[in-house]
Amino acid sequence: QDVFSRYFCGEGVPDWIAEKLGDATVKAFPFPVAPNMTREPDTGYPKLDECLKHPFFQYYLTEAVLHGFKMLYTNGNGTLDSFASFWQTVANTFANRSSVLGYELLNEPSVPELAEVIETGDVDRIYLAPMYKKLHEVIRQVDDKHIIFFEPCVADLFQTGLEEGPGGIDYNDRQAFSYHVYCIDVTKQGDPKSDLICDIDDALLISLRYEEAKKKKFGGMMLTEFGAISNSTEGVKELHRITGLADEFFQSWSYWQFKKYQDLTTAARPATTESFYTEDGELEMNKVKALSRSYAQAIAGQPSFMFFEPISSTFELDFIVNTDIKQPTIIYINEDLNYPHGNVINISPTNSLTWISTERNYYEFSTTTSTKNGTIITIKITPKTLNWFKRTWNWLKMKIYFWNK
Template sequence: MIKSVSLLLVIVLAASALIQVDTKRSRYIDEFGRERIFHGINAAPWYPDPEGFDPNMSLSDVDADNLRSWGFNVVRLGMMWPGVEPERKQYNYTYLATMKKIVDNLYSRGIYTILDMHQDDFNRRYCGEGVPDWATVPGEYTLPFPLPIAAEMQTDPVTNYPNITQCLERNFAEYYFANQVADAFENLYKNVGGIQDDFIEFWGVVSAYFNGTEGVLGYELINEPFMGDYIYNPSVLYPEYTDVNFLMPMYEKIHQKIRMNDDTKIIFFEKAVLPAASGFRGGPGGPDYNDRQAFAYHIYCGPTSRDGTPSWLNECEALDGFFYDEIDIDLNRTKLAGFMTEFGAVPDNATSMDSIRYLMEAADARAQSWAYWQLKYYNDITTAGSGESLYDTEGKIEPRKLRELTRTFAPAVQGQVENIHFDSSTGIFSLQFLSNGNITRPTEIYLNEDIYYPKGFTVDVKPGGIVKSEGRNRIQLMMRTSERVLVRISPNL
């Protein structure tokens, strides 16, 4: 159903643009003033293969085309410290060039990249990854790994790595509480042996290399930082302690280093992994940088089975609701934009789909952006296996998961978003926004025609009319005036 006529068809896809933050509304905006929303996916920890296609390892032209067809407009890409600096002060520019090739390839399809210094459990010596071996030195008085949570593991005499089979006997999250892991984080925070200085310089090298790379949305400073050595420094158990005393001072130094090279991109930062609101009162750049810094957060359900399926769905959703309430507190207090840079990590079953749908609907209600964990397995020893990815063990797309993630949404809005809702059971989408006639680029809406609208769709716009663009899976609206607009899209039956 097409109604007339205060809308102007814009057939060509709008050009990608520099993204920053509207400090009055804490929303992402592009250089044209449109509010921007991101739906995306993770590709970490180790760098993907940029050539060909592999259901476990690639992030190539084929993958980028798929991501665009599914409506994803951001990838959170692991930017690994051991990849950049395998030996102290020796930087691997071949690795950086490979990562830039991936970033540029994604951007050619209109997909932005968040460069994420990814870690889980700090280092391979602790059944994890993230920090180079040379920066991982156990304290003199620490217990053998993984005491006190499990008996000591035998390690390779050359690498000091524990046997991978032994590692996988436990959920990786348990190893954070091993004394050596907790101590390693506290050593980083306290700059023992100068390793924090090295970490800051890592970000200096990365930001210098990617300065001017249009496809980089921003830099995420460290993934899921642990609280610190809770055995010898129990103060870290208080929810705000690590954020205030360890993380923010380190983040401020990294901010200064990055801003020497790149003063335009967004710096994303996380709180310590604790089930409570953070201790942050603002971002590492202070209020002057609120248009270029954002609070990154993760929400995961618990408890789950070993493959990630929620054990009790109602309890899972209640817990996720509590976590989102805590995030709301953080965002309101800091006056920063937010981004759910991880959630999901679930297999392709009905209970798991209910759980991620709950979080995506909660994100819609807040006009929040998100990135699902994750696209492929990428040999991540801290994940439950290929069940977390979009591909099954036979290399086939997991259909229920793709259906939930390829949601109808508005990546760019010509004005201020007031309300978003998408019902994945019916395909009905609604968007309410205050249009701004002074913005010269259109609202863009993504919709997956094959999955949700195989018989076509009906678009209603009040006031005015709409014309479908020529691009498949995408429509565009251009308002001539400033007014409240309601868009409704429904499948033809």
């Protein structure tokens, strides 16, 4: 969802919902951003080449888009009822799918009136919180297990008006505060212009979201969108920066985007810049490697520190063990990209954990009988380096291979 509708140079609600705004409102778009746009005769959509003359975020300021969000949030013309019915149908369809992590109720919800941007949190408090509660209730009628993700208004960058998750404290194990982080100072390719500015921007946004969610007891939280950058050195540095911060705050994350699917509102140029693939379908391996980080998937205790250094591929996890938890601590590592010659695992205190790997890239660590509850345990994984003999032997094998060719 960006910019509500294709009628407004974006994506989102079906046409019949946008048409409920009335013919005059639809045709007035893109006022006041631009006086008018040529429309396709068969669909009535603004022509795409004209849409692309303006950054898509400007269209959020048009009267048509503002009225569209107001109609949704306030159930004008039964729009919120239709949205709730949609979500109940989706949840009913996917309720028993273990491959589904959860449902994000609305991506980057925008403002319904420009005046309400002035008071931080008003849109969240007045419009989004009641809407999210309604959507939560209809989803939970058919699916009481999957995570529901809820996101604040895009205008509330530093503090939201939300006071709790849509299901209240009883659902804190099945709801998650969703947020996005993008550096504000970037090129047309989405790459940072200044490391200093992006350092400050990224750290501030993530820390503020974390502190608010912790204070208000939102339940879980997840960085559900970041990235949208090129395969360049500067782009990769930004990926390292944000994923490193995510580790510091023990945040799950998802990168935007996997692949370009003809979305109209991709900000970078060329449009494939943001994805893992070039125009000819080749993987952009700098991005892939930057995002292939070692991390703990499950921890038998309370984590206190997690760190992955992307250049050396050194990983460390510190946690206070809870021996009442019988399931193992699970760590994922990408062996092909980060540990091609194997790895070395060090555990402190010695003999506090045993480990096995029955599936490639996954390692399970279990406590021993001598491990005391509350012990601070450190797991460190580093790449195994080849000694001079193995390096020479591999070099000779490569030479022999080419000679035989």
